[in-house]
Amino acid sequence: MRNVIVMSMAASVLGGAGQRGRGAPNRTRSSRARAREMRPPTFGLAAARTAHAGRALPGDARPRRDGGVLLQSVQPKSRPRDPSAPSIRPRPGGALPVYWRAMARFRLVIVANRAYADHDAPAGAPAPEGGAGGLVTVVRPAVGEGTAWVGAGRGRFDREYVDERGEEWLPTPQGRLRHRRVFFSADVWRGFYELAANAFLWPLLHLVRPFPHLTAYFPRPLAPAPDVWSAYRAANEVYAEAAAAMDAKRAWVHDYQLGLVPALLRERGFRGRIGFFLHTPFPEWSVAHEFLDGHGVSCFREWLRGVLAADLVGVQSPADMRRLCEAAVALGEASACEGGLRVGGRSVAVEAHPVGPDAAGVLEPAQKAPDPPWLAELRALGLPLVVGLERADYTKGIPERLRAVAVLLREGRRFIHVGVEAPTRESVPGYEALAEAIEGAAAEARKAARAAGLPFEERREALPWAEVVALLRAADVVVAPSLADGMNLVPLQAVLAQSLRPQARRAVLLVGADTGVAAVYGPAFAGEGLVAVDPLDESALAAALAAALAGRPGRISDGFAEAVRRRDARAWAAHYLARLEAMHADV
The missing domain is CATH 3.40.50.2000 (Glycogen Phosphorylase B;)
Known part of the structure; x- marks a missing residue:
C-alpha cells in the first residue's frame, strides 16, 4: 500500500500566506486576494448511493455485559418518528421493507457521541431540528439521503420515537437521515462520558502547555480507574457495533469520546474507509506525560492506537498534526516515514482540516x-x-x-x-x-x-x-x-x-x-x-x-x-470527505 503523506490542508489552501508562518503578511496584496487564496478547492461529495435490493443488513449488535459493566438495552415505546416514511421495523420472519432494502448500503455513516437531534417533547410533537452543538453544526452539511448517523439517546423522549433497533428517520434539509440511538445505564454513562472522556481525555488533550501549573483552576487529567476505562471501552464497542450494522461504504467517527471506535470497526470486519476527526487540540506529549501515571499513559496509548486504525485522521491545525505524529512515535504506536506514519504495516494519513462555522x-x-x-x-x-x-x-x-x-x-x-x-x-x-x-x-x-x-x-x-x-x-x-x-x-x-x-x-x-x-x-x-x-x-x-x-x-x-x-462548515465537510474518498481504490 502506498504511503500517504502527512500534509496540512490549512497550508495547502492558504497558499503563500499560510507558508509564511508567524511572519508578517504580505501587504502588497489586497485582503480580498488573500481570501481568494484561502478558497478551498471544489470537491463533490461521493455520489455512491448504490442500491443493493434484497441485501439484508447485519443483525443487531445487542449491548451485552463487557468488562464487568452492564449496558442498558433499547426499550422502544412507539413507532418511528417520521410517519411519512415507510416503517423501518423488520417484518415477520426478519424481512426488511423494500425501501430499506434499497438503502441497505449507505454512502456514509457518521458516528458521534451527540445525536443529530434530541427528542425533548413527547411523540406527536414537530420533528426536531438538528442540534445546536458545535459538532452537529459543522457536520450537518454532510447529512441527508444516503447517510446514517449513530449517536447517544440523551433526549428526554428519545425512546418514544425509535424502533426495536433504536432507529428512526429524521428530516434534514438534504433529505431523510437514518438515525440510530444507543442507550446506556447511568453508571456506564458516568464512567464513559463524565469520567473517562471529560475528566481524563478532555483536559489531557488541551495540554499544549502545562496549564495546571500556570493557572489556579485548570485541573490535572484524572486518570481513570480500571472500571471507568472499562466503561469507556464498552461504550465505544456499542457505538462501533451500531455503526458496523449500517453496512455503509464510509465511516466518519468524531471526537475524543469515540477514540477506540476506528479500531473496533476494523475488528468487526468493516470493509469501508474510516475517517476520524478530532475537534479538540492535540497535546504536546512532552508536557502531557508529566501529568500522567503509568495507568494514564496506558489508557492514552490505547486511545491513540484506536484513532490510528482510521485511514484518515483529521485535526484542526498544522500544530495539532505535528503533535499527534510526535506522540504516536514517542509512544511506540507508529513509525515515521517520508511525510507520514506507518502503523502496523499500513499507512495512515494525518491532515489538518480546520473546521468552519455554519x-x-x-x-x-x-x-x-x-x-x-x-x-x-x-x-x-x-x-x-x-x-x-x-x-x-x-x-x-x-x-x-x-x-x-x-x-x-x-x-x-x-x-x-x-x-x-x-x-x-x-x-x-x-x-x-x-x-x-x-x-x-x-x-x-x-x-x-x-x-x-x-x-x-x-x-x-x-x-x-x-x-x-x-x-x-x-x-x-x-x-x-x-x-x-x-x-x-x-x-x-x-x-x-x-x-x-x-x-x-x-x-x-x-x-x-x-x-x-x-x-x-x-x-x-x-x-x-x-x-x-x-x-x-x-x-x-x-x-x-x-x-x-x-x-x-x-x-x-x-x-x-x-x-x-x-471556509465554512459545508466546505470543511466536502474537503474532508473528498480526501477520504480519494485515499485508496474503491472498496
Missing part, C-alpha cells in the same frame, strides 16, 4: 433578528461594547478576560462589558476551581464598573441563538482568549455577523494564541480585525484590549469575512 446559520439571523430589548438598551448608551461569549469551560480563558476588563476599567476606560458563559459539563469533576476563579474575577470587574458608573453584565446562561448572533453583530470588541482550542468558532461566527456592518464600524477580535483560529487565519489577517495574544500574559491581554477599543490594529476586513464564508 455560514448560513449565522448570516440569516444576522440579517433579520433585531437586537433583544436588553441589548438595545445597552447600545443606546453610545459606549463601545466588549463581548465575551463562550462555554463555561476551563479552556476558555474566562478569568483572564475578566481580569483584563477590570484593569482597563480601573484605568478609566469607558466601555460596556457583556460576558455570557453557557453552562457545560456541570456534573464532571474538575470545574469547581474554575467557578471560584470566574466568581472572583467577575466581582472585581463589577466593582470597577460600578465605581466608574458603567453597566457590567456577566451572565451564566445559554442564550437563544438569535440573541447570540445579535450580540456578536453588535460588538465593538469580541474577546475570546482561549488557553487552547481546536478552532473556537465564536470569533468566526462574529466575523460573519459583523460582515453586515460598514467596515469602519466593525469589531476587532482578540483570540488566544494557542487556538486553531489564530493558527489558520492569523498569518493572513493579523491587523485586519484579528489579534492573537497569550491570555496568561495579563499585561499583554489588557494592552491588546485597550488597542482594540481604539480600533487598532484594524477592524474586520472584507477579505477576512470572505475567507471565513468560503
Whole structure:
C-alpha cells in the first residue's frame, strides 16, 4: 500500500500566506486576494448511493455485559418518528421493507457521541431540528439521503420515537437521515462520558502547555480507574457495533469520546474507509506525560492506537498534526516515514482540516433578528461594547478576560462589558476551581464598573441563538482568549455577523494564541480585525484590549469575512470527505 503523506490542508489552501508562518503578511496584496487564496478547492461529495435490493443488513449488535459493566438495552415505546416514511421495523420472519432494502448500503455513516437531534417533547410533537452543538453544526452539511448517523439517546423522549433497533428517520434539509440511538445505564454513562472522556481525555488533550501549573483552576487529567476505562471501552464497542450494522461504504467517527471506535470497526470486519476527526487540540506529549501515571499513559496509548486504525485522521491545525505524529512515535504506536506514519504495516494519513462555522446559520439571523430589548438598551448608551461569549469551560480563558476588563476599567476606560458563559459539563469533576476563579474575577470587574458608573453584565446562561448572533453583530470588541482550542468558532461566527456592518464600524477580535483560529487565519489577517495574544500574559491581554477599543490594529476586513464564508462548515465537510474518498481504490 502506498504511503500517504502527512500534509496540512490549512497550508495547502492558504497558499503563500499560510507558508509564511508567524511572519508578517504580505501587504502588497489586497485582503480580498488573500481570501481568494484561502478558497478551498471544489470537491463533490461521493455520489455512491448504490442500491443493493434484497441485501439484508447485519443483525443487531445487542449491548451485552463487557468488562464487568452492564449496558442498558433499547426499550422502544412507539413507532418511528417520521410517519411519512415507510416503517423501518423488520417484518415477520426478519424481512426488511423494500425501501430499506434499497438503502441497505449507505454512502456514509457518521458516528458521534451527540445525536443529530434530541427528542425533548413527547411523540406527536414537530420533528426536531438538528442540534445546536458545535459538532452537529459543522457536520450537518454532510447529512441527508444516503447517510446514517449513530449517536447517544440523551433526549428526554428519545425512546418514544425509535424502533426495536433504536432507529428512526429524521428530516434534514438534504433529505431523510437514518438515525440510530444507543442507550446506556447511568453508571456506564458516568464512567464513559463524565469520567473517562471529560475528566481524563478532555483536559489531557488541551495540554499544549502545562496549564495546571500556570493557572489556579485548570485541573490535572484524572486518570481513570480500571472500571471507568472499562466503561469507556464498552461504550465505544456499542457505538462501533451500531455503526458496523449500517453496512455503509464510509465511516466518519468524531471526537475524543469515540477514540477506540476506528479500531473496533476494523475488528468487526468493516470493509469501508474510516475517517476520524478530532475537534479538540492535540497535546504536546512532552508536557502531557508529566501529568500522567503509568495507568494514564496506558489508557492514552490505547486511545491513540484506536484513532490510528482510521485511514484518515483529521485535526484542526498544522500544530495539532505535528503533535499527534510526535506522540504516536514517542509512544511506540507508529513509525515515521517520508511525510507520514506507518502503523502496523499500513499507512495512515494525518491532515489538518480546520473546521468552519455554519455560514448560513449565522448570516440569516444576522440579517433579520433585531437586537433583544436588553441589548438595545445597552447600545443606546453610545459606549463601545466588549463581548465575551463562550462555554463555561476551563479552556476558555474566562478569568483572564475578566481580569483584563477590570484593569482597563480601573484605568478609566469607558466601555460596556457583556460576558455570557453557557453552562457545560456541570456534573464532571474538575470545574469547581474554575467557578471560584470566574466568581472572583467577575466581582472585581463589577466593582470597577460600578465605581466608574458603567453597566457590567456577566451572565451564566445559554442564550437563544438569535440573541447570540445579535450580540456578536453588535460588538465593538469580541474577546475570546482561549488557553487552547481546536478552532473556537465564536470569533468566526462574529466575523460573519459583523460582515453586515460598514467596515469602519466593525469589531476587532482578540483570540488566544494557542487556538486553531489564530493558527489558520492569523498569518493572513493579523491587523485586519484579528489579534492573537497569550491570555496568561495579563499585561499583554489588557494592552491588546485597550488597542482594540481604539480600533487598532484594524477592524474586520472584507477579505477576512470572505475567507471565513468560503471556509465554512459545508466546505470543511466536502474537503474532508473528498480526501477520504480519494485515499485508496474503491472498496
